[in-house]
Amino acid sequence: MLPMLPTIAVASGAWRYAAACFVAAVVAVVVFPPGVAVALALGVAVLWFHRDPGRNPPESGIVAPADGRVSVLREEGDRVRVGIFMNVTDVHVNRAPVAGTVESVEHRPGAYKPAFSKESDRNERVVVDCGDYQIALIAGWFARRIHPYVEAGDDLVRGQRIGHVSFGSRADVVLPPRYDRDDVRVAVDETVTAGETRLVATEPSASTH
Incomplete structure (x- = not known):
């Protein structure tokens, strides 16, 4: 047998x-x-x-949308962006960082620069806008297949699968405006796990938009 x-x-x-x-x-x-x-x-x-693989999201906080290494941590006006570079050995299924309702899913054409470089800020991407926060699934020089699983009107829970990027590359979360850089618990080059590693420890309050 x-x-x-x-x-x-x-x-x-x-x-x-x-x-x-x-x-x-x-x-x-x-x-x-x-x-x-x-x-x-x-x-x-x-x-x-x-x-x-399955994941076990914590009961609170804002979790990483991707497996990989933190490659971007910067302030953009009144928002903070955390970007995670997914290496070829990382899981490439992306997850919702926190509960929310999808307001739009927008494909934005762009370049195909290496996802670990600064030039990747101009790369092709799919932006999932949940009003209070955004997730961007970003293509790289080799990864050019972005597959979102969600659409406008979908209600998300923390750690829910929202899409994947075939053969790459980077996933960013733009945090709610009430958080600043001091609230972020991870640092550049730190390794994180999608749906489990907390980027921010506290739960976001009701949207201020």
Whole structure:
């Protein structure tokens, strides 16, 4: 009897990318047998890259929208932006930092600079605006597939899946205006976990907009 293989949850649409590799493996059986192993390995790697493990959000605070390393922490007028760079080894499913109602989901075209560079501020992105705060899913030089899961009118809870960026790249949260930089508990280069690491310890109060 064959042993049971562990099941791995993957992001929506991941099987579409992996299927291309598995089809290539079938074709390679006939036209180029040595390529079978390569195609199968690529297919497995795609599924691993799009893995979607469960998370346990805390009961309060504003949590990280992405796994990765804090690459941006700056004030923009009366708001604070926290940006998280997702390396190739990080989980790329993004999560709501706190409860809210989606007011709009806007695609903004732009460049494809490396997500860890300052030039990535001009990159293509999808902005999820919840009124009191915003989340930006940002493409990089290689990552050019942004997949939002939410739309205007959706009610979010802390840690809820809101989208993923295939093969990249960066996720930012613009905090509610009542918070300043001193309220942020993380520092640049610190590693965070989506849906679990608290960027801000306290719960946002009712919107002041």
